[in-house]
Amino acid sequence: MVSILPGWHGYIMARSGVLIILTRTPVAGKTKTRLIPALGAEGAVRLHRKMLLRTIEIACQSDFTRCELHAWPDTQHDFLQQLSVQFPVGIYAQKGKNLGERMCNAVTRALTRYDFVVIVGCDIPLLNLPDLNHAHAILQQQQADAVLGPSEDGGYYLIGMDRAEPSLFQGLRWGSVDVVDYTRTRLAECGWCWKETSILWDVDDHTDLVKLQHCPGFENEWQMPV
Numbered sequence: 001m002v003s004i005l006p007g008w009h010g011y012i013m014a015r016s017g018v019l020i021i022l023t024r025t026p027v028a029g030k031t032k033t034r035l036i037p038a039l040g041a042e043g044a045v046r047l048h049r050k051m052l053l054r055t056i057e058i059a060c061q062s063d064f065t066r067c068e069l070h071a072w073p074d075t076q077h078d079f080l081q082q083l084s085v086q087f088p089v090g091i092y093a094q095k096g097k098n099l100g101e102r103m104c105n106a107v108t109r110a111l112t113r114y115d116f117v118v119i120v121g122c123d124i125p126l127l128n129l130p131d132l133n134h135a136h137a138i139l140q141q142q143q144a145d146a147v148l149g150p151s152e153d154g155g156y157y158l159i160g161m162d163r164a165e166p167s168l169f170q171g172l173r174w175g176s177v178d179v180v181d182y183t184r185t186r187l188a189e190c191g192w193c194w195k196e197t198s199i200l201w202d203v204d205d206h207t208d209l210v211k212l213q214h215c216p217g218f219e220n221e222w223q224m225p226v
Contacts, residue, residue: 015115015140015162019064019132020106022094023052023122025074032123034205049079051203052122054217060087062132063140065114070094070106100169108164116140118147118160123203125215127157131197135160138195145192148183152201155179165190 024031032044039047059067067087071080072094084091096102103119110117116139120127131149138147139160149158154177159168168186172179187194203212212218 015142016065017063017116017118017136017140017160018066018068018110018114019059019062019136020068020070020110020117020119021052021055021059021089021122022103022106022119023069023071023080024048025071025077026052026079027074027077032203035203035209038206038209047203048123050218051125053083055120055122055124055127056083056087056089058127058129059120059132060089061129063136064118064132066090068092068110070102072102099174100172103159104164104166104169107161107169111162111164116160116162118158120149120158121202124151124157124200125203125212125218126200131158131200134197144195146187146194147197148180148187148194149197150180150199152199153177153204154181155202156183157200157202158197159183161192165192 026045026049028041028045029036031048035044035047056067056069068090069080069083070092071077075091075093080091083089094102095105106119107117118132118135118139120132135147135149135158138144139162142162145161145163147158147160148156151157155175156179167190168183172182201208201211203209
């Protein structure tokens with residue numbers, strides 16, 4: 001999809017971009033399992049749904065041409081279907097044997113229809129509209145070949161690019177402390193220029209739940225273990 005915008009010398013073609021939100025299907029006992037000892041299976045999935053809803057609300061206000069929700073392993077869950085009715089987002093199945101393969105496939109597919117793509121997780125409580133619009137501007141204005149949003153734990157919560165490069169998603173130990181450094185190395189090896197957005201944190205374990213209590217919209221919602 002291409003937009004036509006007025007420019008100094010007539011009209012220019014604006015680059016189109018899609019924002020993909022990755023999520024697991026929000027099923028009790030199957031998502032956010034490291035939080036179950038603290039919250040219980042129902043509490044963990046309730047938190048997952050709340051964070052996913054917040055991410056979609058922000059995404060749909062962003063500058064991206066289109067927002068999509070990519071779920072794994074099931075796209076037919078009632079909660080996801082409700083989101084597709086409530087918000088202008090398409091629901092797609094993640095395809096691949098592991099996270100890296102699923103992300104690579106999502107990027108490759110998206111770039112057949114849009115000029116650039118950004119993938120973001122759904123469990124970043126401090127993610128905000130300026131973060132997403134910053135990533136959009138970097139790629140829309142061709143300030144860099146790629147954009148990264150580093151996480152405090154050594155991973156990343158956001159990655160975007162305007163062409164597919166499978167090596168960026170291969171050989172990573174997802175969840176380890178060196179994912180973002182490994183990705184930076186791969187970007188450099190590809191000869192790509194990249195820019196980075198704010199360093200944020202995602203919700204994985206009990207320590208993150210303690211921090212979550214101080215986030216707007218999440219404070220004092222769960223009784224934390226002493």
